[in-house]
Amino acid sequence: MNGARPRPIFSCIVVLALAIAIASCGAPEESISSLRAALVLDSTLHTHVSTFRMAVLRAHATTGAVTCADFPGNLRLGDGRVNLVAEVQQLPWNGSVNEAAFRPVRVPAAQPLVVIAEGLANDDRGVFTIGRGCADNQAFPDGSRPSVTIDVRATSGAPCTGASDCEQGITCNQGADFPQGYCGQTSCVADTDCPPATHCVADPATGGLCAQACTAKTDCRGSLDCVRRVGGNSACVQVCVFPLWNAVSGC
Numbered sequence: 001m002n003g004a005r006p007r008p009i010f011s012c013i014v015v016l017a018l019a020i021a022i023a024s025c026g027a028p029e030e031s032i033s034s035l036r037a038a039l040v041l042d043s044t045l046h047t048h049v050s051t052f053r054m055a056v057l058r059a060h061a062t063t064g065a066v067t068c069a070d071f072p073g074n075l076r077l078g079d080g081r082v083n084l085v086a087e088v089q090q091l092p093w094n095g096s097v098n099e100a101a102f103r104p105v106r107v108p109a110a111q112p113l114v115v116i117a118e119g120l121a122n123d124d125r126g127v128f129t130i131g132r133g134c135a136d137n138q139a140f141p142d143g144s145r146p147s148v149t150i151d152v153r154a155t156s157g158a159p160c161t162g163a164s165d166c167e168q169g170i171t172c173n174q175g176a177d178f179p180q181g182y183c184g185q186t187s188c189v190a191d192t193d194c195p196p197a198t199h200c201v202a203d204p205a206t207g208g209l210c211a212q213a214c215t216a217k218t219d220c221r222g223s224l225d226c227v228r229r230v231g232g233n234s235a236c237v238q239v240c241v242f243p244l245w246n247a248v249s250g251c
Contacts, residue, residue, distance in 0.1 A: 014041050017100045018052060018091065018117075035107055035140070036147045039117055042219040044212075045131050045154055048197040049119040052091040052152075056105065058083040059112035059137065066114055068134035073164035077116060085113065093119075109142040117150045121196035128195040129155055129167050156198045157212030157221060157240045158183040170195075173206060177245045179223050185210040190232045199239050200232035203246045208232050211239035 019036045037054065055077050059066050066075065066082060075082055086105035093099060107113065115138060119131030133152035140146045158165070159180040160172035166183035173182045185193075187207040188200035194210035201211045212219070214226035220240035229249050231237040236251035 014043050014046050014097050015039075016041060016046060016093075016097060018054075019100055019102050020054060020056070020089065021102045021104055035115075036145070037115060037117065037135075038147065038149045039133065039152050040149060041119070041131060041152050042154060043215055044219055045119060045152070045197055046093075046097060047095040048121045048130055049093045049095065050122050051120045052093055052101070053077065053116075053118040053120055054089045054091060054103075055116045056085040056107055057114040057116065058085055058108075059114055065112075066136075068114065068136040071116060071134060072129075072132065072167055073162075077118070107140070109140055109144075111139060112136070113138045113140075115148055115150060117152050119152050123196060130195055130197045131155060132158075132167075153221070154197060154212045154219075154240075156184050156195060156210060157224065159221065173209070177205070177242055179242055182241070184212075188232055193232070199237040201229045201237065201239055201241075201246065202232055202234075202249050205246075209241075211241055214238050214240045 016039045018039045057066060077088055085107050089103045091101040114136040117133040118129050121128050121130045131152040132155050133150035135148045135150050138148060155167045160166050160183050161181055163172050166172050170183050171186050173184055186209055188194050188210050189208055191200050194200050197213050198210040199213050201209050203209050214220055217226045220226055224240045225243040226238050226240055227243060228236055228238055228251050229246060230251050
């Protein structure tokens with residue numbers, strides 16, 4: 001992860017063995033033989049993912065160096081300013097923690113690379129990016145067989161300082177109730193109004209918040225905790241929020 005966003009440590013995580021097999025094509029000095037990317041997800045996310053989207057990028061665009069901090073705010077996959085090393089890979093997933101997927105791509109050696117992993121989910125409203133992970137400044141020797149671990153964390157509940165830090169269509173909620181900011185869709189009345197892997201939690205201040213679903217504190221970032229709150233449909237749900245947030249709707 002980028003130096004400004006250190007890799008978090010979690011005691012309860014699900015490890016999905018996802019690998020990219022890299023074909024050794026062209027001159028030896030221009031390619032490496034094999035790259036394995038192990039994706040680490042929180043325990044409530046993996047069952048909602050229907051597809052992983054993987055991309056390996058050259059670390060320079062026309063505007064300068066590219067790092068994990070540029071995603072999703074300043075750059076998104078498919079942006080013309082980013083030099084893709086290979087075609088973006090779509091890797092189907094069935095929700096199993098032991099599934100593995102393989103795709104052949106070419107990757108240059110001895111160059112700083114950025115590896116992006118996105119967890120996608122579908123419902124009747126379309127496709128949502130519900131998880132995102134990144135590893136940057138990855139430079140591999142020719143002929144090596146490196147292994148890269150990427151934390152694919154839920155995009156809802158991510159810290160933010162503005163809307164550009166969140167996925168498209170998701171609000172950056174800020175203020176005393178949201179230390180370090182909180183990416184979450186607002187104005188919901190039921191879970192069906194929210195992206196997968198989130199719950200609609202009743203809250204007059206936000207008009208209903210689509211908060212990150214969780215089963216334990218280890219699913220949550222930083223100062224957030226996994227707490228029980230009344231959902232938009234009056235059911236009791238567990239979500240990652242600041243422990244004192246909307247305490248009157250505790251259950």
